[in-house]
Amino acid sequence: MIKKVVLLICIVVTMGACSPKAEVGEEADVIIYGGTAAAVIAAVQVKKSGKSVIVVSPDKHLGGLSSGGLGFTDTGNKGVIGGLARDFYHRIYMKYQDSTAWQWQKQAEYGNKGQGTPAMDGDARTMWIFEPHVAEEVFEDYVKAFDLDIRRDTWLNREDGVEKEDGRIVSIKTADGKVFRGKMFIDATYEGDLMAAAGISYIVGREANSQYDEKWNGIQTGVLHHDHYFKSNISPYKIPGDSTSGLLYGVSGDDPGKYGEADKRVQAYCFRMCLSNHPENRVPFPKPENYNPDNYELLARVFASGWHETFRKFDPIPNRKTDTNNHGPFSTDFIGMNYDYPDGSYEERKEIIKAHEDYQKGLLYFLANDPRVPEAVRKEMAQWGLAKDEFTDNGNWPHQIYVREARRMIGDYVMTEHDVFGEREIKNPVGMGSYALDSHNTQRYVKPDGFVQNEGDIGVSPKKGPYQIAYGALVPKKEACENVLVPVCISSSHTAFGSIRMEPVFMILGQSAALAAVRAIDQGLSVQDVPYTDLKKDLLKEQQVLENPAQKTSI
Template sequence: MSGLGRLAATVIFLAGLYANSAAAAEPDYDVVIYGATPAGIASAVAAGKSGRSVLLVEPTNRIGGLVTSGLSHTDFHSLESLSGAFWDFANRVERHYAQTYGADSQQVRESFHGTFAEPKVNLAVFQQLLKEQTSVEVIREHALTAVDVREAEPHRHIQSATFADASGNALTVRGRVFIDGSYEGDLMAMAGVEWRAGREGRDEHGESLAPETADDQLQAYNFRFIMTREEANRVKPVAPPGYRREDFVGVLQALQTDQIQRVFDYPSKCIFKAHLPVLPGGKYDINDVSRSLVRLSLPGKNLGWPDGTREERQAIYAEHLRDQAGLLYFLQNDPEVPEKFQQEALQWGWCRDEFLDTNHLPPQLYVREARRMQGVYVYTQADSEFAEEGTRAVFHGDSIAMADYGNNCHGTHHEGPRFGGKHTGEFYNPVPPYQIPYGVLLPKDVDNLLVPGAVSSSHVGFCALRLEPIWMSLGQAAGHAAALAVQDAQPVQQVDVSALQRRLHADGSATMYVSDVLPDSADFEVVQWWAAAGGLQHVYPADTPRKARGKKLHGQYTEAAPGHAAELDKPLDAELEQHWRKLAAKLGVPVAALPTADGKTTRGDFIRAAAKK
């Protein structure tokens, strides 16, 4: 954008701020966030830390999204990938178990550094996080009904948003910056921002995991039930509303094959994936079994969800509940189920101390994918693949988050009968840890909106971003970006990304995966600063083998990804010194004052010296 363009955008943004302050009859906040998902909560906490007035609005009566609705085995690969908002959250979860049961307790061990927890504990930790931010106000059970957008060039501006409770009582609030933390992108869509649902064709972004031609297929949903075999805490499942026996008799044939050996097991040859290790409290996170003969996820049954009304979404929720809870009820009670399967199934039930308001069933469906913004930068398959050279993924100098997972899709279509058919559109793509650029949060034409939930991406790209720790990192970035936009009275598209990165690093959030310098290290901020500038792209010899994963620990969890350590104690060699001096000069660092590769100077010495200059 030209200097005149930036000036015009700033004038328009300031006019929006003035209009907001002029409407004294309506509540006025620096930052308004819709959706108390992990992304929304992280946004609120980050903006609150900057001293901004924040309103966080949640349409249901329970905050936390899927983290408090059953997704209790967090999706990541290596612990070294966790930072920022999720790092803080997990540490608090672990402390909760240590304070409640003792530091050496079984519950602490089962929490796996706070990443595996009971939904009620996750909820309590989120509530405490928000309570600590005195400038953050939380309103529950208010759904978005309208967005007032002022049309202007070059960007449009959101003036206010209106929310209503179940009785129809409306609340209109004004904000300087808005953040859409919802899984569905409801605020984004109501503001008229461009979005897509469904899959792009292979040629549109050159994605090998995409279908040949575009379609409306959507990654399938299912519940993440929380169940137990502990008799004292076990509630016997009952038939869900609308249960029809004839819908489940087809599973009997599947039970006769060697592809189904148990009702509950891990990781395969079962119907309900009971994630291991077990959660604290003898509880299990239940999930869909990938590539199985019997699936919980229901592709095609969710196509109306992204742009659906509250009533249409509730009908989809009810259909998934009827199917998945109905399948369990059938297996536990139908006389034609073989005894060995029925007796095993009867050992399982809902948890008496979870989801008290919804008959011990998760209040939210696992919405893996809905709308996706088409914003300033569209994240695609290529963004999480190896760069042409080196041991790392594609480099993004404007990265505001990083992740260690991969493109993961549970399927988008089902062929054949409900039981015994197969999902298509399914993939699990191993990649090295990757960066996420700021542009995925930005709409093209609204100057005061950030979208950390329904981020700008292709279907395949979104399948690498749709994990809760990543959403929390994106939310944290959105919260700090919003605070900067308010502070500097600038459109969100003009936020100084370097300043944003510095805030994120100071808040413990990594923008590049560095396996041996974690958020609790005294060198974390300087190493992340150097990495963001490109300083860690080629520190390994050119012939170093590329490995996307470290050694397996258990399940999907691994040791640190190889080829991603800074090795600060390693002596600085002459070749790397020359490379780093050129980088330091580009950053405006006085190179004459930097240490040399004299056999004593370490990599850490050089980076610390550069940071001080």
């Protein structure tokens, strides 16, 4: 009889372990989804505040673009970069104080060039220009120093992986069946996947100028900023001047739309490539398996028109390397080939990313080898290659594509160009931005005169210097969800996001989101109801900059 009772108990216990109620998952005060710089910084702040945190990262490598090739930092006014963001750049500075960091170049030989500022600021003990692997080392240092719980290569189940009760997220489930429960959640992805899966409203593309009474939103046909447009009349047809011969690769035959109207197009993506011209640290550009030189005929015509700016954005970073960005009318931006990325499935995104990789690798091979490229350019390109000591587990290719913009939340407050221009009062700032409105091209089309042109590139500086970013832009509307914050895909118009979308700003907002999450937990409130007077004290204690500082070159 005793044996039967024991057996029955064992059966009940076993059945209970397999029941849905037993799938409680792992718990933490705050669950962060994402592997970006904002995600790591947010996790550090949660731990500093005495709360538990789990970072569920779809990425194996931490840091997003900050460790993925964007080493020539878009700083804007450095005086508004405070808190843990500034600590990150201080840690970069300290890495380069070690002589062993200068393997391929003497520190004295480095030009110390940044975006309108010295790369290495000795007075402030910060460094704003760096190699990808050094940035990743800093993020991993944070992991070790704060004992962060990181679940790498762990992807959200976007179909039914978000459990909500009474307007709050209870748990998230990943594609491999893991469950993570928390009191607060932070979506720190470039794509806004947690936000979208939680049923929070968002937008993809450009609003009409009329929606928020803006000037630089919507379709921008005829507006030509920077140098990312065709300055000469170049035919888009396979046989120049013959519209019946078909369009060249990369040129759209669709109507571009009317100026100022809304559309669903997304500004172009690319990889921020780390190149080297050191003979011992250079991997020659290989010929891609699917290489088609005809895909670059439009660039050949740009060269034939007299364009000579091939190497203008080979921005120098330490150790004879570059952060190579898009520049000119035909470059690394794969214009018009990412529209389906924001809402695409994981598999669809993977295909888009691969297409971008093939395009850029083919571009490099074309520049180094094709006879249509001027001999001087081919000779110079032959001196360059992929940096051998970067992205060593990915064929020296960046592990992060530059998702300049994907989804944008429609939240409690929508940042617009009026905020960037200082035309509206922000009553609850949680950080500051300072960069220009900066959108890359969204389409390449045929003008009525039969020539090719790009559209969507915008570059307009804030009129009154640095501007405040509202707390309401980090939180959804209360009826949508009460316990999630979104510091990357924030509530913003397309044109305002063009300024906000800089890596230092994402770090700033990641830290502020974490402080708000902790405050909401401590006071038992929704994120929308966190008293700003209390949050402001927390922000200032952590050295966030909330007001426009005096303009000092030493900052």
